[in-house]
Amino acid sequence: MIALGLTAYWMFTPHVVRVRISTTTSLYQTGLLDRLAERFEEKHHHVTFEFIAVGTGRALKLAERGDVCAVFVHAPRLEEAYVERGVIVGGRIFAYNYFVIVGPSSDPAGIRGSESAAEAFRRIYRAGEGGRALFVSRGDNSGTHVRELSIWRLAGLDPQGRPWYKEAGQGMAETLVMADEMMAYTLSDISTFLSLKEKGRLTNLEVLYSGGEELINIYSAYVVESCGGAERMYAEEFIEFAAGPEGQEIVASYGEEEFGRPLFSPAASRLQELKALWEKLAGAQG
Amino acid sequence: MSIVEEVLEITLRSLAVSGTATLLASTWSVPLAYILAKPGRLRGLIASILEALVGIPTVLLGLALYMLFSRSGVLGFLHLLYTAKAIVVGQAILVTPLITVTACRVLKSARESFEEMALALGADDLQAMAIALRESLPGVASSVVMGFSRAVGELGIALMLGGNIRGATRVLTTAIALSVSMGEYDLALYLGAILVAISVLVSVTVKLLEEVQGP
Numbered sequence: 099m100i101a102l103g104l105t106a107y108w109m110f111t112p113h114v115v116r117v118r119i120s121t122t123t124s125l126y127q128t129g130l131l132d133r134l135a136e137r138f139e140e141k142h143h144h145v146t147f148e149f150i151a152v153g154t155g156r157a158l159k160l161a162e163r164g165d166v167c168a169v170f171v172h173a174p175r176l177e178e179a180y181v182e183r184g185v186i187v188g189g190r191i192f193a194y195n196y197f198v199i200v201g202p203s204s205d206p207a208g209i210r211g212s213e214s215a216a217e218a219f220r221r222i223y224r225a226g227e228g229g230r231a232l233f234v235s236r237g238d239n240s241g242t243h244v245r246e247l248s249i250w251r252l253a254g255l256d257p258q259g260r261p262w263y264k265e266a267g268q269g270m271a272e273t274l275v276m277a278d279e280m281m282a283y284t285l286s287d288i289s290t291f292l293s294l295k296e297k298g299r300l301t302n303l304e305v306l307y308s309g310g311e312e313l314i315n316i317y318s319a320y321v322v323e324s325c326g327g328a329e330r331m332y333a334e335e336f337i338e339f340a341a342g343p344e345g346q347e348i349v350a351s352y353g354e355e356e357f358g359r360p361l362f363s364p365a366a367s368r369l370q371e372l373k374a375l376w377e378k379l380a381g382a383q384g
Numbered sequence: 385m386s387i388v389e390e391v392l393e394i395t396l397r398s399l400a401v402s403g404t405a406t407l408l409a410s411t412w413s414v415p416l417a418y419i420l421a422k423p424g425r426l427r428g429l430i431a432s433i434l435e436a437l438v439g440i441p442t443v444l445l446g447l448a449l450y451m452l453f454s455r456s457g458v459l460g461f462l463h464l465l466y467t468a469k470a471i472v473v474g475q476a477i478l479v480t481p482l483i484t485v486t487a488c489r490v491l492k493s494a495r496e497s498f499e500e501m502a503l504a505l506g507a508d509d510l511q512a513m514a515i516a517l518r519e520s521l522p523g524v525a526s527s528v529v530m531g532f533s534r535a536v537g538e539l540g541i542a543l544m545l546g547g548n549i550r551g552a553t554r555v556l557t558t559a560i561a562l563s564v565s566m567g568e569y570d571l572a573l574y575l576g577a578i579l580v581a582i583s584v585l586v587s588v589t590v591k592l593l594e595e596v597q598g599p
Binding site for chain 1: 385454455456465466543547548549550551552554558559562564565566567568569
């Protein structure tokens, strides 16, 4: 009887496909993915997206273990390694924005007006050695951390082990709060910084250096090769949607009402250029 | 620094931080337990409150202390935030209810069975207390061991008050959390094995010491 009931229940309940997607905390916390998923679900009633927000390293690891069906990440070098091993396929660039160097408004290292990010880092290094500045690093092999290390390399410096260089080993929001408390500099994605600033959690930090191709932050989406069936079909469709005209429109305007400016730029109009930059980042950061 | 050296450094820091926190907590928890080990309404009330606090989420306590120690917090002038000292303070507070409640239980039966007898035989209050404490030493020691195990295994306080800074405040649990977030599951399990081994070793050592000193 119970078995019959359960079978009937299963047969007559509209079957909902759950699509699991792992992503980085910084992207997830902006709410962009939820907005994209909401729109997608409006048209496809029997699909529901479940986002697992973790560090980029773990997001890709979850893909490798087959625990998720898609990944939305921003670390070209790490992505490249998993693409090469055939774990993730069908990469699409769907958004980009820029990293910013933030620090105390008093700017003890004087990085305002630096000509490049590497130059700004050199100034921080000098001020650090002189005991006038601190730098908090993510230190967690995240997309942001990987980028920070490549800027140090561009600057020809190795800050590791220096007393003023603090490796936090935590997420972006925690690292920003630490930098704010310590009156230190750090590298952040613009969206996490703005959302924390908006919440009043950062009283000392300001954007001191921004712009430039060297600080571009490229977000890509992939399907996990080991995923199959309806889940994979919807995962592929969702990625198409995010990179397609409707998704790109959402990307272009997202964040305007809350932060007064969009948090991301749509990738579609600059795709060739972004692909070249992505290749460069995937290869150059070792 | 090689990975082995780094793991060793993190392990020693975990031992030092949580060991200090536990000993610090014991200096007030054991006397408190002794006071609470006598029947009384107020005592009963305090004991039940402490019992409820045994399971307090570490991240909640971590957040509350973070607000206190923050630059803009009441105790910001102490500059404790993101130091190993801050973790010691946090963990000491964390394990206080656990040590007090468990030690209290042992001391209660000791006070009931030995103290009155000692007093009846002409001992003064202090002597009676010394006898009760000595008789319940194994039980009190295991309370302290439990406290250490909770301290060394907690994550929320070490993460929020210490900041998981490499070479400064990184301990075993925050290193495990970091390895997991980086997808380095093998390293995380390896660190976890060290953590469990430490707890077991401390517990067994205390038991052995008791047997050597035993009655």
